[in-house]
Amino acid sequence: MHEFGIAQGLMDVVLGRAREAGATRIEQVNLAIGVLAGVEEEALQFAFRALGEDTPAAETRLVVEKIPLRCYCRPCDAVFECKPFAYRCPTCGAASAEVRTGKELNLVSMEVS
């Protein structure tokens, strides 16, 4: 549901940047989205397409890099990747909620022409 609002925020940023760069067309937008960001890629893609109609973003490729969830284990002083959604260190079995990656919701870069 809230993907639409997030897509609108993204659209405002990329259209603004395209305008500043004097570009007529946004070729590609690269995002990094963590598995904990609470954003469904499909819903975001749909909203971005809908909002981009008749703008320089009409034919933009929205490329999403999924960032896995990684937590920090204090006893082992190590970062481990969590299987969604078990937060136990595979080495010592301790539960951890110290999230190191997986909450990202970032525009990484974009290409215009």
Place this chain on the structure above:
Amino acid sequence: MCETCGCAVNHHPHEHPHHGDDHDHHHDHGTAESAGGPHALLAMNDRLAAGNRRHFREHGVTVVNIVSSPGSGKTALLERTIRTLAPELRVAAIVGDLATDNDAARLRSAGAPAHQITTGSACHLDAHMIHHALDDIRLGDLDLLLIENVGNLVCPAAFDLGEDLFVVLLSTTEGEDKPLKYPVIFLKADAVVLNKTDLAAAVEFKRDIAMANIETAAPKAKVFTTSARTGDGVEAWLDYLRRHVKAKRSLAG
């Protein structure tokens, strides 16, 4: 004009660039270049949340963001919380719903000033809405601000409001596996309140399974089991709030 967020107070027509006439479809391929660096998509919300958090800290106010699915008993728990705490602490509430101010009216009857945010169609509260609700709330006169979020276990996880404590409430009638179905919001929880224990027997609620699931999905959370209706178990929850209020007050000096 609001100086923090730059919007017209209580009215925020966001500027959406319009394109059309000046946009020609003559494309020149093969000359793509990069435009601008990395940008956090929730930067606006996070900036406003940081502003809210700073205000709360300056006034030593403890702020609790309470989320659950619709009908889990958020308002009932807050009514009881306010009834017990209002004589000893200065409490106020902000309530989010798509429509009606029924919940704010209930919390006012319980004894606290309550500000209703009706979101229209938005499925969550965001830092911007809280920022404007604060126009109505005198933080200097408060110890504890309770924010009842829109009933939804998905979207509120993404929007920091500036709170100290993020509390997820679930009820026995919703089934034992709720924490596993909504892992994103449960992982964020500082506390989990398992409510409607008075109905547990009627729905054959399996407490051990639910507790194991909460521990799996919310490893850092304090867990409380309550019946907001009978008051059973509520005292431990209230003590938890009292401790946080005291700690934050002492930080504020």
